[in-house]
Amino acid sequence: MLARQNHTSPLQWLGRQLFNRDDAVAFFDPLLERINPMWVQEYTPARVQRIIRDTADTQTFVLKPARRWQGFAAGQHVNICVEIDGVRHQRTFSLSSSTTLWHEQGLVTLTIKRLPGGRVTNWLQDQLNTGAVVGISEAFGDFLIPEPVPPILFIAGGSGITPILSQLKTMAAQGFRAPMTLLYFVQDHSHAIAREHLMDLAARHDLLTVKIVTTQGSSEPRYLTDADLSTITDLSSREIFLCGPQGLMALAGELLDARGVSRDKIHSTYFSAPQTDLSSQNLGGKVRFARSNLEVDSTGDAPLLEIAEAAGLTPQHGCRMGICHQCSCRKTSGTVVNRLTGQASGPGEDTIQLCISVPQGPVSLNI
Amino acid sequence: MKQMTEAQLTELEQDLNAIRNDVLADLGERDARYIHRVVRLHRTLEVGGRVLMPFGFIPPVFVAATVALGLSKIIENMEIGHNVMHGQYDWMNDPSLHSQTYEWDTACSSESWRRTHNYEHHTYTNIIGKDRDYGYAVLRLSDDDPWRPRHSLQFINYVLLSTFFQWGVGLHELETERLHRREISLKSKLPFLKEFFRKGGRQAFKDYVFFPLLTFPVAPIVLAGNIGANLIRNLWSSTVIFCGHFTQDAETFTEEECWGDGKSESKGHWYLRQLSGSSNFTGSRWVHLLSGHLSFQVEHHVFPDLPAHRYPEISERVKAVCDKHGIHYNTGSFARQYGTVLKRIAAFSLPDRLRARLPASEVGQAT
Numbered sequence: 141m142l143a144r145q146n147h148t149s150p151l152q153w154l155g156r157q158l159f160n161r162d163d164a165v166a167f168f169d170p171l172l173e174r175i176n177p178m179w180v181q182e183y184t185p186a187r188v189q190r191i192i193r194d195t196a197d198t199q200t201f202v203l204k205p206a207r208r209w210q211g212f213a214a215g216q217h218v219n220i221c222v223e224i225d226g227v228r229h230q231r232t233f234s235l236s237s238s239t240t241l242w243h244e245q246g247l248v249t250l251t252i253k254r255l256p257g258g259r260v261t262n263w264l265q266d267q268l269n270t271g272a273v274v275g276i277s278e279a280f281g282d283f284l285i286p287e288p289v290p291p292i293l294f295i296a297g298g299s300g301i302t303p304i305l306s307q308l309k310t311m312a313a314q315g316f317r318a319p320m321t322l323l324y325f326v327q328d329h330s331h332a333i334a335r336e337h338l339m340d341l342a343a344r345h346d347l348l349t350v351k352i353v354t355t356q357g358s359s360e361p362r363y364l365t366d367a368d369l370s371t372i373t374d375l376s377s378r379e380i381f382l383c384g385p386q387g388l389m390a391l392a393g394e395l396l397d398a399r400g401v402s403r404d405k406i407h408s409t410y411f412s413a414p415q416t417d418l419s420s421q422n423l424g425g426k427v428r429f430a431r432s433n434l435e436v437d438s439t440g441d442a443p444l445l446e447i448a449e450a451a452g453l454t455p456q457h458g459c460r461m462g463i464c465h466q467c468s469c470r471k472t473s474g475t476v477v478n479r480l481t482g483q484a485s486g487p488g489e490d491t492i493q494l495c496i497s498v499p500q501g502p503v504s505l506n507i
Numbered sequence: 508m509k510q511m512t513e514a515q516l517t518e519l520e521q522d523l524n525a526i527r528n529d530v531l532a533d534l535g536e537r538d539a540r541y542i543h544r545v546v547r548l549h550r551t552l553e554v555g556g557r558v559l560m561p562f563g564f565i566p567p568v569f570v571a572a573t574v575a576l577g578l579s580k581i582i583e584n585m586e587i588g589h590n591v592m593h594g595q596y597d598w599m600n601d602p603s604l605h606s607q608t609y610e611w612d613t614a615c616s617s618e619s620w621r622r623t624h625n626y627e628h629h630t631y632t633n634i635i636g637k638d639r640d641y642g643y644a645v646l647r648l649s650d651d652d653p654w655r656p657r658h659s660l661q662f663i664n665y666v667l668l669s670t671f672f673q674w675g676v677g678l679h680e681l682e683t684e685r686l687h688r689r690e691i692s693l694k695s696k697l698p699f700l701k702e703f704f705r706k707g708g709r710q711a712f713k714d715y716v717f718f719p720l721l722t723f724p725v726a727p728i729v730l731a732g733n734i735g736a737n738l739i740r741n742l743w744s745s746t747v748i749f750c751g752h753f754t755q756d757a758e759t760f761t762e763e764e765c766w767g768d769g770k771s772e773s774k775g776h777w778y779l780r781q782l783s784g785s786s787n788f789t790g791s792r793w794v795h796l797l798s799g800h801l802s803f804q805v806e807h808h809v810f811p812d813l814p815a816h817r818y819p820e821i822s823e824r825v826k827a828v829c830d831k832h833g834i835h836y837n838t839g840s841f842a843r844q845y846g847t848v849l850k851r852i853a854a855f856s857l858p859d860r861l862r863a864r865l866p867a868s869e870v871g872q873a874t
Contacts, residue, residue, distance in 0.1 A: 157709050158717065160610040166603065170547040171554070182603065226539025228600040458626035461774065465594030465606045465812060466626050481531070491597050491605065 183221060183275040184209050189247060191270055194333050198253040198299065199265055200236065204246055205276050212248070212279030214239055214310040215303045215381075215409075220250065221275030224263050230489060231260045234302040234383075234409075235279065236334075238309035251333060253299035259486075283381070283409040285311070290379045291318045293372055295364065295392050297325040297384025301333050303409060304383060308341060308348070316347035321372055325364065325388060327356045364391050369399060376401070382408040423477065425501040429453060430472060432507065438499055443479060445494035448507065455507050460495045467494040474503030508758055508783050509834055516775030522828045523778050523809055526821055530813050538814045539599055545586050545796070546604075552579035560732045561722040573732045577739030578797070583612045584744060585799025586815065592621055594812045613740075614677035616706040619699065623680050629811050633752055633784035634760045641752065641759065643668065643675065644684040647855045649759045654858045661856045672741035677707050743797070746845060751804035754786040755847035756837045781808035782829060786837035787822075788844040795819060805836065 155164020166182035178185050186205040193199050212218070217234045237249035255261045268274070283303055285292070289311070294304045301324055308322070326332040332352050342350040355362050369375060380401060382392050389408055396406060424439040427447050436451045445467055448455050458466030462480050468491055476485050476497040484500060485492060494505075511519065556576030563569035587604075588611030590596070596604040603609075610617045623639065631637035635651040642648045645668055647658045668675050680699050685691045714733040719726040751757075760780055765772045772780075785804040788794075795802050795818075803818035806825050810818075829836040838844075854862050 158713050160612060160709070161603075168550065168554075169603075170543065170550050174547070223539070225535040226537070226599055227535070458622075459630045463811060464621075464625040464629055465592075465597065466621055468594060468597060468605075468607050481528070491600060491607075493594075 177273040178206055180273075184277070185273045186248075186276040188268060188270050188272045188274070191268070194251060195253075195331055197265075197331075198251060198333050200249050200251045201264070201268070202237075202247055202249050203274070203276065205248065207246070209276065210278055211242055212239065213284050214307040215283040215285065216279040216281040217303070217409075218250075218279050219275075219277035221277075222260065222263065222268070224259065224267075229260050229486075230275075234281075234306065236302040236305045238306060238313050240310060240313040251299070251302045251305065253333075281409065283383070283407055285381075286379065289317045291374065291377055292320050292381055293375065293378045294320065294322040294381045295325075295384065295388070296322065296382075297388040298327075298331070299333060300384035300388075302383075304381060305334055305337075307381070308338070312341050312345060312348075316345050319347050319349075319373070319378075321349045321378075322351065323364070323368055324350065324352045325355055325384065326352060328354045364388060364395065366395055366398070369395055375399065378405070380406045382406060423498050423500055425474070425499045425503060427451075427499055428502070428504040429507050430504055441479070441498050443495055444476065444492070444497045444499060444503070444505065447499070448494065448505075453507065455494055457495060462493055462496040465493060468492070469494060470506040471497075472504045472506055475500045476503055508760060508764065508779065509832075511775075511779060511832070513773070513775075515832065516773055516779060518775075519778055519828070519832050519834075520773070520775035522831070523825070526824050526828070527810055527813065530810070530817050530821060534598055534814070538596070538816070541816050542587070542591075542596055542599075542604060542814070545582065549579050549582045549587060552576070552582065556732075556736065557718065560718070560729045561725050563728040563732050564725060569728065569732060573735040574739070576732065576736035577743075580612055580736055580740040581743055581797050584740060585747070585801065586796055588612065588617075589799050589801075590815045592617055593625060595814045597812075610706075612710070614673040614703075614707040614710045615679070616677075616702050619677070619680045619702065625811070629808070632781055632808060633758065634762055634765060634780075637762060639679065639682070643679065644682070645675075646852060648753050648851055649855065650859060651759060651761070652855075654855075658856050662852055665852050669742050669745040670738065672745040673710070673737065674707070677703055747798040747801050749848045750788055750841070750844045751786060751801055752784060753848045753851055754837060754839075754844045755851065756835060757786045758783045760784065778809055779834065781805070782825075782834050782836070784808070786839075786844060788839060788841040790841055794841065802841075805838075 152162065152164070155167075156162060158164065159167040161167060163182055166180075169180050169182050172179040172181070178187060184206050186203040186209070188201055189204050190202040191199055192202070212235055215234075217232050219230045219232050221228055221230045223229075233250045233252060235248050236251040237247065241247050241249070252261055252264055254265055281303075285307055294308075296304050304322065308320070311317075311320070322338065324332065324338070329335065329352070332338075335352060338350045338352070342348050351368075353362065353364075353368070372378065380392075380396060382389055393406070397403075423441050425437075426435060427438055427444065428435045429448065429451065432453055434451055434453070436447060438447045442450075445455065445457055445460065455469065456466050458464035460467075471485070471490050471492045473487065473489070475487050476492055477483065477500050478485070479496040479498055485497075552575045556572050556574075556579055559568055559572035559575065563572055588609065591604050591609045592606050592611070594606040597606050606621070611620075628638055628640040633641055635641060635649065642652070645664050646661050647654065681696055681703070682691060686693060686696070714737060715730060718733060719730040722729050765776065765780070782805060785808040787805050788802050790798075790802055800815035800818045801807060803815070803822055806818035806822055807815065809825065810821075813821075826836045854865060857865075
């Protein structure tokens with residue numbers, strides 16, 4: 141996913157002849173990496189310039205991507221690739237800096253919160269040091285402010301503030317051209333990411349209103365209410381940008397719906413994948429074979445190879461007992477349980493052996 | 508082969524699984540660091556060899572360049588390519604070291620190799636008639652195969668096969684013996700042939716056309732050095748591979764033994780067959796590296812997808828399991844093991860009547 145596209149086809153042809161790989165320059169990576177990790181060609185490297193602590197469980201990483209990185213639009217995310225205990229992991233994070241910082245200094249920031257039990261977010265916080273190099277993908281995502289800029293209501297929760305931070309900082313650098321309101325829900329003030337920065341922006345720009353709501357302040361949790369929406373002037377003319385935990389997103393959806401805000405005015409982006417319940421070994425689920433454009437249901441402990449064959453597909457396979465790796469393929473999402481070890485995979489993109497992998501919930505495969 | 512009851516086979520399976528699970532649980536940083544180091548060594552040798560080769564008009568430089576390029580091909584084929592394609596490093600989630608996408612520096616395409624080697628050879632190891640690696644359909648190495656006059660010259664065939672080993676391996680899937688017997692049609696092999704010419708052509712172009720022409724004034728020197736490097740690789744890899752299954756005590760099996768009464772073979776029986784049909788040889792760290800740890804063929808055959816550099820450290824445990832179950836653990840010095848291979852090739856070139864008159868030690872096959 142981080143691999144770069146190379147369009148020079150005669151060179152690409154020669155590279156394949158000489159080095160037996162499509163990304164021929166990457167053949168030299170093991171040597172280049174020793175000299176300077178920023179010269180790696182297989183993916184775009186980015187060096188950690190600075191690490192800033194935001195809250196007890198959130199840090200901002202200031203990254204300098206290699207010059208060939210193509211930039212981003214405020215509200216987009218990137219995949220970050222790190223090697224932990226010898227294993228490459230990729231996770232998606234929103235960029236939290238303004239596009240101006242990128243254009244002027246070649247820097248971007250990621251603001252990352254620890255997820256309880258999360259392998260990558262905890263590693264980033266504890267192990268990633270200034271000067272280290274990580275892989276960064278080109279930016280993607282369509283959580284973008286339209287042009288010309290309309291009046292906007294932002295509703296953010298927790299670390300869902302990150303893409304919105306990028307948008308507010310970018311607009312602040314260029315000057316606000318329409319009224320903006322941010323409703324930011326946090327557990328308590330110590331959990332508010334970039335609180336001072338947001339307050340400072342609001343003080344300096346008349347068109348920007350920031351309201352930070354603490355949900356755990358009193359005995360009763362305080363969530364988004366219709367009263368919050370009623371304080372927004374001309375709500376009907378605003379575009380709505382939502383980013384936060386699923387509960388907040390669902391609640392906001394309902395309340396806006398009740399107020400008759402049309403769906404196509406609501407822009408949202410998730411910042412965490414739905415969690416799988418690993419304690420119950422509830423096996424089976426919907427299996428999507430992306431390349432064959434096929435979706436089937438499975439139940440019980442049938443391995444993916446059998447599910448694929450029952451669906452009429454003929455994936456490459458060999459021993460059917462986990463030895464020969466003929467059936468290894470890419471899983472793009474979903475959790476599978478290894479029949480031999482009983483271990484569950486992560487929810488993200490991964491290589492699995494079809495003949496010994498049993499789906500646990502919905503799974504998507506690149507076959 | 509040692510006769511074992513179902514209960515004993517189950518116990519053998521559990522004993523070996525325990526070793527496997529211990530290694531799997533421990534995979535990480537150390538393994539990644541090892542394979543990265545080997546890849547770096549390969550790149551250094553290949554780049555060094557190719558850069559030095561045009562200066563081969565100085566005799567010592569010619570020798571150094573040819574040996575460096577030969578070693579680079581050996582390391583790439585044996586310790587990187589062969590092992591990566593077994594899926595030994597799939598868990599690292601590194602696209603450059605992935606079993607399904609890796610393409611190695613030899614005439615045989617990775618896809619063909621994964622079919623004939625990973626699947627056929629590793630599943631049907633040493634089953635006469637099912638494992639086409641047993642004698643490569645060129646050599647008669649056991650009396651399961653009736654003697655024919657052409658076998659009397661098989662020592663010459665062996666020398667030729669070793670000299671042109673990469674082409675022999677590349678054409679292995681053509682199944683000439685079955686074409687000859689008209690069991691399959693040449694037409695059914697057209698897709699394979701197309702693939703063979705594509706990959707084999709690429710290899711020949713690189714070593715015998717591109718690099719010599721690139722250094723035109725010294726083209727004959729570069730051509731000679733590249734031929735030399737390929738020859739070094741061919742002779743060494745065929746020698747190592749022949750020591751894996753054709754030594755004196757390496758056993759052969761019949762289909763009847765494995766699937767008698769139409770039963771499918773148990774994992775325990777498969778383990779027993781791998782232990783009895785494979786043979787190790789001893790040597791220094793460098794010998795193991797250059798043989799891609801096929802000097803631990805026994806360990807490789809029971810655990811083909813564990814990182815090969817782990818074989819030395821688990822060999823004591825595998826040997827202990829063999830001792831416990833009364834299975835012969837076949838090992839010896841390189842000279843001794845290879846000596847028995849040569850004897851076996853020579854002895855089976857004789858008709859059974861003549862061979863029976865040889866003293867047992869000269870036959871190269873266990874009684």
